[in-house]
Amino acid sequence: MHTVAVLALDHVVAADLATPIEVFGRVRLADGRRPYRVRVCAATPQVAGEAFRIIAPYGLEALREADTIMVPGCSEQAPPPGGEVLDALREAAASGTRIASICVGAFTLAAAGLLDGLRATTHWIAAGLLAERFPLVDVRPDVLYVDNGQILTSAGAAAGLDLCLHMIRRDFGSAVAADSARLLVMPLEREGGQAQFIVHAQPPVPRGSLLEPVLSWIEDNLAREVTLPDMAARCGLSERTFSRRFREQTGTTPLQWLLRARVRRAQFLLETTDHGVERIAAQAGFGSPTAFRERFKRVVGVTPQTYRSSFRSNASAG
Incomplete structure (x- = not known):
């Protein structure tokens, strides 16, 4: 069982938070088994979103037990991530845990120093700010996601879907990822901007399309x-x-x-x-x-x- 910890910080973006929960939580293998266990964790028991509050079932200790950590983005009103959050991410990275960000979640990874010397992306509107604040990061604003192996980043919220499917593709192959894409009713195939694994199933084409x-x-x-x-x-x-x-x-x-x-x-x-x-x-x-x-x-x-x-x-x- 592969454990995915989704890190919820104050002012978390709802779509960014929901994406890995839904995508990884619905994956099925050919024999019907669910290969991922998804856990939402936070530094405090209750997390404030823009229009909601959530109670996180797990604390930061869940990051130590995770095989993959997903870091959603937060709104502009969000305070900087606390030192305990950054330390937990650094500890997880040092132990070899795979860590990925969605949208402006890249700022949290950068604040922890996990993107230093690496290529990374974020929402195009925030790419300039990411490069300005963290000059050691090679910011690529024109790609959907960047896979550095252990550390991955994605662009705007919809690109989080592409990234999650790419990670499923890496973990369990094209057949499993293709099945997940069909459940999500994904649009036409989009390129991540670098050599990447491609889902083998033909992407859906709008019914009645000329193509x-x-x-x-x-x-x-x-x-x-x-x-x-x-x-x-x-x-x-x-x-x-x-x-x-x-x-x-x-x-x-x-x-x-x-x-x-x-x-x-x-x-x-x-x-x-x-x-x-x-x-x-x-x-x-x-x-x-x-x-x-x-x-x-x-x-x-x-x-x-x-x-x-x-x-x-x-x-x-x-």
């Missing part, structure tokens, strides 16, 4: 050669118009979408079959095993074999 048929067709034809003219023709549009509308609706290009779809297919096959690299490369539509290995490592960050070993062992753990 719905062509994206389904792409998924059904990944093993064959798929070109931009092919995709445009499926929509009855010129290549230029199709590319423009595709970017407007998905935030990426048709060919980048195709490549990510092929990587997702390969991830699924690596997790669920014993097929060799050559067969998976063909089934996912890569030109050769070499091209497959190079593209997969560039996108995912590890080789196909390392990926298979890692996520198969994680999915069976718990």
Whole structure:
């Protein structure tokens, strides 16, 4: 059982607090088990939000027992985090606990010194202030989240969903994360801004969208050669118009979408079959095993074999 401690500070942002509670609390493995135990903890028994008060069931001692600590953001009226909070976070980091922030929760991590020398992000409107207050932090305002391994940060509140799914992806693989995304009715796939694990399931497309048929067709034809003219023709549009509308609706290009779809297919096959690299490369539509290995490592960050070993062992753990 993986314990997630959600740290509630005074003036905590309600959406930031609720996101990890809901996302991690609803995760299911293939056999029905819940792999995460979620605990809300605070420095004081009662925590004041902007329009509510909560009674935290756990104190800061819960941080010592956690495998992951989530730090939600707080409003502008919030006082600086107390020394006992910062000390508890430093102690947890020193013991190897994974710690992640949502939105302006990055300021709390920075105040504890946990972001010094690291890349980090926060809500774009607060990025300049974060960089000004904490010059040792490499602030990246144009990404959804940053994964440094042990320490992670995310941008505005909605990006907290992306971050949580990414963490589930790291822990238990793409099938579990895809199921969680479906429960959340997540929008079209968004990129975190760096090489990252991608949920293998095709992101939902608004029903009736111009792209719905062509994206389904792409998924059904990944093993064959798929070109931009092919995709445009499926929509009855010129290549230029199709590319423009595709970017407007998905935030990426048709060919980048195709490549990510092929990587997702390969991830699924690596997790669920014993097929060799050559067969998976063909089934996912890569030109050769070499091209497959190079593209997969560039996108995912590890080789196909390392990926298979890692996520198969994680999915069976718990």
